[in-house]
Amino acid sequence: MDKRTTRQIKLESIGTLVPSITHEINTPLTYMKNNLELLELDLLDAFRSNESIQESIENLKDGINRISNIVEATNEIVKKGSNDKRMCNIYKTLIHSIRLIHNHTKFQMPIFINEELFVPDFKANRYIYKANVIKDELEQVWIILLNNAYDEFLKSNKNFEDRALSINLSQENDKTVITFKDNANYGIEESILDNIFEPFVSTKDYSGIGLGLNIAKKIIKKHKGKIKAYNENNQAVFEIILKTN
Ligand SMILES: Nc1ncnc2c1ncn2[C@@H]1O[C@H](COP(=O)(O)OP(=O)(O)OP(=O)(O)O)[C@@H](O)[C@H]1O
Ligand SMILES: [Mg+2]
CATH class of the missing domain: 1.10.287 (Helix Hairpins)
Structure with missing residues (x-):
């Protein structure tokens, strides 16, 4: 065999x-x-x-x-899950997800959205970036990426003022592009870059099982979108492209 x-x-x-x-x-x-x-x-x-x-x-x-x-x-x-897609404001799904983790992560990981420092009273409809998505599943993707970035900040030697998880949204024709970029350490370990979305790929000794990004990829694939991971200036970048229609 x-x-x-x-x-x-x-x-x-x-x-x-x-x-x-x-x-x-x-x-x-x-x-x-x-x-x-x-x-x-x-x-x-x-x-x-x-x-x-x-x-x-x-x-x-x-x-x-x-x-x-x-x-x-x-x-x-x-899980097989539902296929109930709706036109949603992606910015709102992001704010909802950040609110869930913020209390837990705020002393380690300052989050910037389109270059503005996130604070809990950010209105969820402050910006509109539309896409046709299963809201709960997409929020799960954000949580996975937020948790991964947070894990990196827990290992970071940087002063709080120099830290940033930068989340950027942009709309291009029929696509919404969302990038997560963190400067916690030196980016993604080169040895796993090629198979980072495979199940059970993890560099975390005891805390990780290597399923987060695999789940994220499955969800994005179900949406006929794309997810990429790469390093840029020693920073880990996760880029998601969603269709607006
Ligand atoms: N923001 C990031 N910066 C650097 N490396 C990252 C980042 N996000 C993920 N990785 C790398 O990708 C690996 C796989 O991530 P994934 O979320 O799939 O699994 P995990 O976090 O190790 O475990 P799990 O999510 O199942 O608890 C991580 O172990 C880590 O090495
Ligand atoms: Mg993870």
Whole structure:
């Protein structure tokens, strides 16, 4: 059996197994989440403003969320999903996604949209860039790219004032082009540039499983758009092209 066939078989069997495994993981995870919330209320009632309890609880929550995200990402890769495309304002989908992560990332990663520093009261209809998209799926792409950039900023030696995740939008004829460019480190490792969108390609030892960009590529492909990754002046660039019609 040649290498490619073995690989294909492996991927297919993962596709069949994933939904049942993730279901098995999700059930105790939900149970853990609910109990932790109850425990938090009880503990804070008993030991008011105890910082070390609060910190331990936050760490537990972080861990559970991390597992949830991995489970969700793994599920997403094999999900069939709907094809309900609508004309949307891409800028708005971007603002929605940034709002979701901003609290968590704001001390590490300043985000500039069309060269303006993002602040939470940015109006979601401040600019209009149209495209025909499945809104929820596109927002997932933004979250994947935002999380990847954030991971890079966590490793960055740069001062906060010198940091930038620059997101630019532009409209060209029948296309909307969105680029994410971050100056956290030295860009994407050359050794993975050619297969960065393949599943399980990751340079993150323990924290990453290498599914984010694979999911992003699948979503963009479903939209008949394009996604590219390259380095420019030692900065990682992810460019997405979406059709406006
Ligand atoms: N902004 C970026 N700058 C530099 N390298 C990046 C950037 N975004 C992604 N990469 C590289 O691409 C790899 C693949 O990214 P991908 O999102 O697919 O997986 P991951 O982040 O490693 O794990 P996962 O997303 O599954 O948690 C990363 O491990 C990293 O090496
Ligand atoms: Mg990732």
